[in-house]
Amino acid sequence: MDDQKLRVGQVFVAGGPPTITYNPRSELNLEDQILDYLDEGHRILSVSGSTKTGKTVLVRRIIPPNDGIWLSGGAISSSEQFWESIAEHLGLFTAIERTSDSKDEIWRTVAGQANIGIAKGGIDKKEITGSTSGEKVTRARNVPTQVREVLRGGLTPLVIDDFHYMPQDVQLEIVRSLKDLVFDGLRVIVIAVPHRAYDVVRVEREMTGRVQQVSVGFWNEDELAGIAHKGFDALKLVDKDGTLITRLAKESFASPHLMQDFCLQLCKANGYRKAQDEYRQLLAPDWSTFFADRASMASKxxxxxxxxxxxxxxxxxxxxxxxxxxxxxxxxxxxxxxxxxxxxxxxxxxxxxxxxxxxxxxxxxxxxxxxxxxxxxxxxxxxxxxxxxxxxxxxxxxxxxxxxxxxxxxxxxxxxxx
Incomplete structure (x- = not known):
């Protein structure tokens, strides 16, 4: 039965999609803005936010990987790679191969003898000899053309995570090639850091007015505290006066990723790795040591x-x-x-x-x-x-x-x- 208890790593998820501690930040209507875009289309949607502020978690909540075409900007260094990645995702064939075969056969009758008991007699034996020849013709298919045919007017959204990782000349090629597809209804979502949120417009001025912005923004301390409250309650752990949660939120640099990590480590520092049978009080660690230990594993x-x-x-x-x-x-x-x-x-x-x-x-x-x-x-x-x-x-x-x-x-x- 103990094996079925929630583990702290299932509750506080740093670097992955949280479930129990997911906070939609409803007052910002972030999910609704993405849903509205999916309903309307005919623009590119740019979802921006600083690193580890929940941009990807938010979009994946609305568009799971199986419901969209997800690409990573960090893995794309050319427009050719971009189109080939989509073709691979869609399972498209990039070449057509035609093969034709011909076979010539020669029949021969061969005289022979068979021994059956003590009787001997002649028999006819037929052998087949022959040769085959074939011709193989391969024609490469234009990958961008093939992909565009499939995407045009489709309702499966294309999501480019870390769009800002791509070289600007590659961004320009891709945005230009997507313009008419977006006009025809393809939903395209790019995820980027805030100061690169307008890269789509910066690389292609004609996209001005055709890019919709959704800013995830920094998390405030109340939103960060919500992560801790949900998680501690699920684990039956208590921060009696709220001072522990307040301190963690202040040190999180407005990042839910850091907050998830801090909450996870605070549970472990108190000796808790699973949900408790009854509510237990969390105690404050030596904060200087606690944060210094976390920092040593961060970005040295x-x-x-x-x-x-x-x-x-x-x-x-x-x-x-x-x-x-x-x-x-x-x-x-x-x-x-x-x-x-x-x-x-x-x-x-x-x-x-x-x-x-x-x-x-x-x-x-x-x-x-x-x-x-x-x-x-x-x-x-x-x-x-x-x-x-x-x-x-x-x-x-x-x-x-x-x-x-x-x-x-x-x-x-x-x-x-x-």
Whole structure:
């Protein structure tokens, strides 16, 4: 019977689709907006939200993988790959093969003898010898044309997760090739981070007015607390005065992913791995140790790569932080970002102000700082797996911390940084 009890990992799901602790955030009408789009169509729907804020979970709740064509932008590096991925999903044949065979036969009568008891006599034996020849003709079918024929006017939605991962020239090719299909009724949903939500319009100006936006947005503390309340109640665990839940929500950087993880680890820290037979009180851990332990498993490798820079150099100018730590310009910029809280969206001016506050010497020049931010973006994109942890938008002059786990690491993983 004990084996049938809910396990904490079934209740608090970090990195997967939650069931018990799923929060539709009904006051934002997110599910209804997607359902309305599926009813109406004739536009592209862009669902945007920061990393690990529940974008994919939301869309999958409405369109399970079996009910749509799901593609990952991170796995698409060319338009050819895009069309081939859809063809594979639809089970389409990309070539037609015709084979024809011919066979010539020769009949021969062979004289022979058969011994049956003591009698001997002659018999006729027929043998068949022959040859076969064949011709095989293969004709390749145009994959985009074939896929477009199937998709046109269909009601099966096409979902491109992590649309922002695709190179912009590939985005442009794909959006242009989908325009007429969208006009004819194909439902196309792209999922992206907020500052890339308008990539569809940025790469193809003609899509202006033909893109509908659904912003998932950051979670507030009440929404995050709802995850804990649902889960703890299912496990028969109690946070008597609500202080534990409040603290977890404050440290979650508006991410349900982090909140799920924190709740899971709090249960384990209290020795609970399954639902209890009767309600039991949760106790507060040593918070500094609790969060430092979580941070050590979060984004240290990403931080190390960014702090190192594009290559190891011995001629970088040393810079001393007010904490006494000696670092270089990469470490100084990371210290400045962390000093802001860190905030997950920063202008150059905010970073420069923070640099003045964390450095014991003069702050670097503007061109130096922007060059470092651009280099960090390249490293985050090319050398770090998954969502880029930071992204500097040159056009907007803003730095985005795209991954709440990285923001969490900057707060708890490197205490001597600032």
């Amino acid at each position: 490798s990403a931080f190390d790569l960014l702090a190192r820079g594009p290559r190891q150099r011995t001629d970088r100018k040393e810079r001393q932080l007010r904490s006494g730590t000696i670092t270089d310009i990469y470490g100084a910029v990371l210290a400045a970002i962390a000093h802001t809280g860190p905030n997950t969206e920063l202008t150059y001016e905010e970073i420069r102000t923070a640099l003045k506050e964390v450095l014991s010497s003069d702050a670097p020049q503007r061109h130096e700082v922007t060059r470092i931010l651009e280099e960090m973006t390249k490293i985050a994109t090319n050398e770090i797996e998954g969502e880029p942890v930071v992204d500097y938008d040159v056009e907007l002059g803003k730095l985005y911390i795209s991954d709440p786990y990285f923001a969490f690491f900057l707060r708890w993983g490197v205490p001597d940084l600032s």
